[in-house]
Amino acid sequence: MGLSSFIKSQFVLHLLIGYIFLVSGLIVNLLQLCTLPLWPINRSLYRHVNCRLAYSHWSQLVLLLEWWSGTSCTIYTDPQTYEHFGKEHAIVVLNHNFEIDFLCGWTVCERFGVLGSSKVLAKKQLSYVPLIGWSWYFLEIVFCKRSWAEDSVTVARDLQRLRDYPENFWLLLHCEGTRFTPEKHAISMEVAERKGLPKLKHHLLPRTRGFALCVQNLRGTVPAIYDCTLNFRGHTKPSLLGVVYGRTYKADMCVRRIPMEDIPEDEKECGDWLNKLYKEKDDLQEDYEQSGKFPGQMFQPPRRPWVPLNWAFWASLLLSPLFHFAAGVATSGSALAIAGLIAVVIAASVGVRQLISVTEIDKGSSYGINQSKKGS
DSSP states (O other): OOHHHHHHTOHHHHHHHHHHHHHHHHHHHHHHHHTTTHHHHOHHHHHHHHHHHHHHHHHHHHHIIIIISOOEEEEEEOHHHHHHTTSSOEEEEEOOOSTTHHHHHHHHHHHTTOTTTOEEEEEGGGGGSTTHHHHHHHTTOEEEOSOHHHHHHHHHHHHHHGGGOSSOOEEEEOTTSSOOOHHHHHHHHHHHHHHTOOOOSSSOOOOHHHHHHHHHHHBTTBOEEEEEEEEEGGGOOOOHHHHHTTOOOEEEEEEEEEEGGGSOSSHHHHHHHHHHHHHHHHHHHHHHHHHSSOSSEEEOOOOOTHHHHHHHHHHHHHHHHHHHHHHHHHHHOOHHHHHHHHHHHHHHHHHHHHHHHTTOGGGSOSHHHHHGGGOO
């Protein structure tokens, strides 16, 4: 183990990184709350400010992947498609096979300047979770309850609000609805056989109604769909815990730009189109498994300096009072104060581990198991 790997494996550093992320997130949430009076006065200004605030927090996760672990993401596409990145609204269709696929998506967003304005379709329960969930609420993230009777109304309403969004945004969609596992895949393929749909080897069946709803409500605002297929070199299975420990992964992403006018307007035809797209994605994954690369020209978008500069700002702001407080407790001689500090450290370590566990595949949602039999 080299010196760099040894340093990155130290738990105390993980705690400090987690501390900065947690406390800065709460500060960002408070600042976002203070921006609410802007909404009825100047909605555009409210959105610009909240994009900057969200970036200040979310980019710390990008820093973990790009700068701490040194993970890189190579994009396979054509030059014409590459020229559009960051210059237009887009619906981004991502596969959901890996524990850090969301982080790779955010990393690509950051490199093209749309991290702060990026959107997702997330479970309503997440809007009540401090830090990311609260930040999403202020940033007009689209939430769903996974009840079509309600979502067909509320999701459509929230998507319509994005029509006048002042910054280019990418709406990141995991159309499979849940992360891939062998158990969920087996159930999903039973549904595929029953419905006469193409069998997939590397994906679950996509949820077509939600995708069609997004297309219907953003048509005329979003000019294109970006079909993104992610995999990792060497057949590795990356994890967020591995990223925290500084392990380096090599990600490859195939991106195809599909003009919105090529997507059918009819809901059923749109669903058929999405199923066909996922069969193409599956073939891409199979080819990658065999050859170790995707088709297209390789691009390596450069890292931007704002990510480490932002983290340095928060570190300088938050670490000094922490060290001062810890030193005061340690020199106070008070057994109660020292015990309290130890309790806080233990609680912080548990909190960091809980945040990491959310991304672990074996602890993921049972949505695919409970719902796949109901179909799309």
